[in-house]
Amino acid sequence: MDRTERILDLVALLLDAREPISWAELREHFPADYGGSDDAAERKFERDKAELVELGFPLTYVQGDDERRDGYIVDREAYYLPEADLTKEELAVLYAAGSAALTSGVFPGRDDLAHALRKIGFFAGESLPTPRVRMELGATQAGQEKEVSARLEQLWDACASRKWVDMSYASPKHPTATQRKVDPYGLALRRGVWTLVGHCHLRGGLRTFHVHRVRELKVNTARPRTPDFQVPEDFSLDNHVAYFPWQHRFHEPVEVVLRLSGALASRASGLFPGATLEPAGEGVTLARLRVSFLDGLTRFCLSLGADCVVEGPESARSRLREMAVRVANRHADALEDKVSA
Amino acid sequence: MSNVHERLRRLLFLVPYVSKHPGVTVEALARALNISREDLLEELDLLTCVGRPPFNPDDYIDIYVDNDRVYVDLDQRLFAPPRLTAGEAAALAASAELLRPASGDALQSALQKLEHVLPPQVRERYREMYRKIDASTEAPQALGPLTRAILERREVMFGYASPGRAAEPRRVRPYELLSHRGQWYLQGFCHTRQDARLFRLDRMEDLTVTETPFLPPPDARADVPNPARSTSEASVRVRFSPVAAPYVKERFGQDARPLADGGVEVLVAGDSERWLTQWVLSFGGEAEVMEPVSARAAVARAARASIGL
Numbered sequence: 001m002d003r004t005e006r007i008l009d010l011v012a013l014l015l016d017a018r019e020p021i022s023w024a025e026l027r028e029h030f031p032a033d034y035g036g037s038d039d040a041a042e043r044k045f046e047r048d049k050a051e052l053v054e055l056g057f058p059l060t061y062v063q064g065d066d067e068r069r070d071g072y073i074v075d076r077e078a079y080y081l082p083e084a085d086l087t088k089e090e091l092a093v094l095y096a097a098g099s100a101a102l103t104s105g106v107f108p109g110r111d112d113l114a115h116a117l118r119k120i121g122f123f124a125g126e127s128l129p130t131p132r133v134r135m136e137l138g139a140t141q142a143g144q145e146k147e148v149s150a151r152l153e154q155l156w157d158a159c160a161s162r163k164w165v166d167m168s169y170a171s172p173k174h175p176t177a178t179q180r181k182v183d184p185y186g187l188a189l190r191r192g193v194w195t196l197v198g199h200c201h202l203r204g205g206l207r208t209f210h211v212h213r214v215r216e217l218k219v220n221t222a223r224p225r226t227p228d229f230q231v232p233e234d235f236s237l238d239n240h241v242a243y244f245p246w247q248h249r250f251h252e253p254v255e256v257v258l259r260l261s262g263a264l265a266s267r268a269s270g271l272f273p274g275a276t277l278e279p280a281g282e283g284v285t286l287a288r289l290r291v292s293f294l295d296g297l298t299r300f301c302l303s304l305g306a307d308c309v310v311e312g313p314e315s316a317r318s319r320l321r322e323m324a325v326r327v328a329n330r331h332a333d334a335l336e337d338k339v340s341a
Numbered sequence: 342m343s344n345v346h347e348r349l350r351r352l353l354f355l356v357p358y359v360s361k362h363p364g365v366t367v368e369a370l371a372r373a374l375n376i377s378r379e380d381l382l383e384e385l386d387l388l389t390c391v392g393r394p395p396f397n398p399d400d401y402i403d404i405y406v407d408n409d410r411v412y413v414d415l416d417q418r419l420f421a422p423p424r425l426t427a428g429e430a431a432a433l434a435a436s437a438e439l440l441r442p443a444s445g446d447a448l449q450s451a452l453q454k455l456e457h458v459l460p461p462q463v464r465e466r467y468r469e470m471y472r473k474i475d476a477s478t479e480a481p482q483a484l485g486p487l488t489r490a491i492l493e494r495r496e497v498m499f500g501y502a503s504p505g506r507a508a509e510p511r512r513v514r515p516y517e518l519l520s521h522r523g524q525w526y527l528q529g530f531c532h533t534r535q536d537a538r539l540f541r542l543d544r545m546e547d548l549t550v551t552e553t554p555f556l557p558p559p560d561a562r563a564d565v566p567n568p569a570r571s572t573s574e575a576s577v578r579v580r581f582s583p584v585a586a587p588y589v590k591e592r593f594g595q596d597a598r599p600l601a602d603g604g605v606e607v608l609v610a611g612d613s614e615r616w617l618t619q620w621v622l623s624f625g626g627e628a629e630v631m632e633p634v635s636a637r638a639a640v641a642r643a644a645r646a647s648i649g650l
Contacts, residue, residue, distance in 0.1 A: 002387070003345055004345050004348050004349060004352070004387065005387060005390055005391055007345070007349055008349065008352060008353075008388075008391040009391055009392060009393060009394070011353070011419075012391060012392055012393040012400075012402070012417040012418065012419070013393040013394055015417070015418040015419070016393055016417070016418055029394035029395075030394070051345065051346065051349070054346060054426070055346070055349055055350065055353065055423060055426065056423045056424055056425070056426045056460060056463065057423065058460055058462070078424070078460045078461075079423055079424070080420075080421040080422075080423070080424070081421050081422045081423060081424045081425070081458065082424075082458050084454045084455060084457070084458045085454065086451055086454055087447070087450075089447045090447045090448075090450055090451035090454065091451070092447075092492070093437060093440060093447045093448050093451055094433060094437055094448075094451050094455075096440060096488060097436045097437040097438070097439045097440045098433055098436045098437070100436070100439060100440070101436035101439060101476075102436075107432075107436060107476075108432070108435075108474060109428060109431065109432030109435070109474070110432075111347060112426070112428040112429045112431070112432035112433075113429070113432040113433060113436055114375060115350055115354070115426075115429050116425055116429035116430065116432055116433040117433070118354055118373065118374075118422075119354070119422050119424075119425055119429065120425075120433070120455075122354075122357070122358070122361070122421070122422055156428075156432075156474075159470070159473045159474070160427075160428055160431075160470055160473070172587030172588050172590075172591060173587070185473065186472065186473035186474060186475065187473065187474050187475070188474070188475040188476070189439075189475065189476040190523070191522060191523025191524075192520065192521065192522045192523040193523075212591075213591075231473075236472075237472075237473075237475040238475060241475070263502055263506075263507070266502075266546070267502075267543065267544070270481065270543040271543075295625065298625060299622075299623050299624065299625040300623065301647075302622045302623065302625060302644070302647055303619040303620070303622040303623035304619075305619070305622075305643060305646065305647060306643075306646040306647050306649075308647075320647070320648075321648050322626075323625040323626045324644045324645070324647045324648045325644075325648065326625075326626030327621070327622060327625075327626050327640060327641075327644035328641050328644040328645050328648075328650075330626065330629045331629065331630065331637045331638070331640045331641035331644070332641060333637070335638055335641045335642065335645075
C-alpha cells in the first residue's frame with residue numbers, strides 16, 4: 001500500500017476507535033504492511049507513527065488495566081482545529097502579513113506558512129481580506145529569489161530540527177568561497193536581507209551569514225529526529241544582527257553626537273531610530289547614538305549631505321572629514337581645486 | 342520536508358474543506374490548496390481509496406466530482422483540519438512580525454489566541470521555534486492607517502517633504518504598500534500632482550485617513566526605481582575601488598565590468614542627480630563618477646559642502 005494512503009487509513013481508524021488499538025490488531029488490519037518479520041514491521045510502524053506526530057496527531061500508547069486493554073489511542077479533542085475566535089482585525093493582520101511574506105517569495109517556512117494561513121482561514125468563510133502589501137526581501141539581484149527561497153526553506157528545517165549544515169559561503173571579504181559547518185541557531189530579517197546566525201565550526205564561534213551569499217548547502221541527514229546541538233539558553237538573535245550599518249560590532253561602542261538641521265531635523269527619529277534626540281534651537285536636532293562601526297555611520301552621514309554634521313567625538317569628526325576630502329579630491333578636476341585634509 | 346508529509350498535510354485539509362464547502366468547484370479547490378487541477382484530481386483519486394479497517398464500503402471516504410464540483414458524502418470524521426503544528430504557528434507568528442508595530446494590539450491578541458489553540462504538547466516547541474526567526478522590520482507607524490485605508494478604499498492626506506523642499510500637503514488614493522530593501526513606499530494616485538506617484542513613508546507627516554472613497558484600478562503595481570536594473574537611461578559611469586568591488590558585484594552581477602586593478606565599473610541612470618550623489622557618497626571615497634563631468638562636479642560640491650567648504 002502507498003505510504004500516504006496507509007497513514008491516512010491509520011488516521012481514519014484511530015479517529016473512529018472507541019477502544020485502544022493494540023499492535024496485534026494493527027498487524028491484523030494491515031497485513032500487507034505490518035505483517036512481515038517483527039523487526040521490519042515494527043520499524044515501519046515507528047516511522048509512520050513519527051510522521052503522525054509530526055502532523056500534530058495526538059497519539060499515545062496506554063497501558064491496560066482491568067477496565068481496558070493496552071493500545072494506541074488518539075485524543076480527538078486535541079486533534080481538531082477549534083475556532084480561534086479571531087476578530088476581523090486580528091485575522092486581517094495575520095492574513096496581510098502572512099500573504100505579504102508568501103508573495104515576497106523569500107520567507108523561511110513557506111510551506112508551513114501556507115498551511116497555517118489556510119487553517120486560520122478555515123472558519124473565516126469567504127470574508128478574508130485581500131491585502132495589498134508587497135515586500136521585496138532577501139535578494140540583492142533580480143532573479144535570485146528562487147535560490148534564496150530554497151536556502152531559507154532548508155535552513156528553516158535545520159533550525160527547527162537542530163541539525164548542522166555544511167555550506168559554501170562567499171563573503172565579499174574573501175576572494176574565494178569557504179566551506180563551513182554551522183549549527184544554525186536562527187534566522188533574522190534586517191532591511192530586506194536575511195541573516196543566518198549560528199555556531200561556525202571553522203571559526204569556532206558565533207557568526208552571522210547573509211543567506212544570499214550561501215552558495216551550496218547541505219543539511220545533515222543522519223538521524224533526522226535527533227538534534228545535533230543545543231542552542232544556548234541566553235541566545236538572542238537581536239544581540240547578533242545589526243539593523244543599521246553603524247551597529248555592526250567591529251569595535252567597542254562609542255557615543256556619537258550628530259547635529260541635524262534643515263529637512264533632516266524633523267526626520268531624525270526615522271533616520272536614526274533608537275537615538276536620543278534633543279532640540280537644539282530653531283530647526284536643529286541633536287541625535288546621540290551608540291556606534292560600534294564608525295565607518296558605517298560616517299558613510300551614511302556623508303550621503304545625507306551638509307545638513308548632517310558630526311559634533312563629536314573627534315575621531316568621528318575626523319573620519320567623516322577624511323572621507324569627504326577623499327571624495328572631493330577624486331572628483332576635484334570637475335571643480336579645479338584640491339582640498340587638504 | 343518529505344513529499345509524503347506535504348501531501349498528508351494537504352489531504353487532511355482537503356477533506357474538511359470540501360465537507361465545509363460542499364459543491365466547491367474543482368478550480369476554486371485547486372486554488373485554495375495552491376495546486377494544479379491535474380494534481381487535485383489525482384489527490385481525489387487517492388482519497389477514494391482511503392478508509393478504515395475492515396474496509397467495508399461504508400468505511401471509505403466518499404469524495405467525488407460531479408459536474409466539475411466536488412462533494413464529500415462520507416468524511417470518516419475528517420470534518421475539521423488538524424490543529425496548527427509548531428512549525429506552522431511559528432511561521433505565522435514570524436510573518437506577523439513583518440507588520441509590527443503597525444498592527445498594534447491586534448497582533449498581540451491574535452498571537453495569544455493562536456497559542457491557545459495549539460495542542461499543549463507543541464506549545465513549548467512553538468515558542469522555541471518562534472525565537473529562532475526574527476523578521477521584525479522597522480515598520481513605520483504609518484503602515485497601520487495606510488493598510489486600513491487601502492483595504493477600506495479611502496483617500497489619505499499627508500504632508501510630504503520632497504528632497505530639498507519643505508513639506509507640502511498631498512491628497513492621495515492609496516493603492517499598494519511596498520517594502521524594498523528595507524524601505525517602505527506607498528504607491529498611489531496623487532490628486533495634487535494629478536499623476537501616479539511613489540511616496541516614501543519616512544517622508545510623510547501628519548497622515549490622516551479621509552472619508553472619501555475611491556475605486557482602485559485592477560493593476561496598480563509599482564516598481565521602485567532601481568539603478569541596478571534600469572539600463573535604458575544608464576548614462577553615468579561609476580568606478581569602484583577593489584575594496585568596494587565585491588559588494589557592487591553582488592548587486593549588479595554581470596553588469597559590473599571588472600577593471601585591471603581589481604575594481605569594477607558600472608553604468609547607472611543619471612536622471613536623478615541627487616540620488617546619484619548620495620549613492621556615490623555612501624561609499625565613503627571608494628566610488629568615483631567618471632562621466633559626465635556635470636555629475637562629477639555635483640559629487641565634488643556635495644563632498645565639500647559636507648565639510649563646510
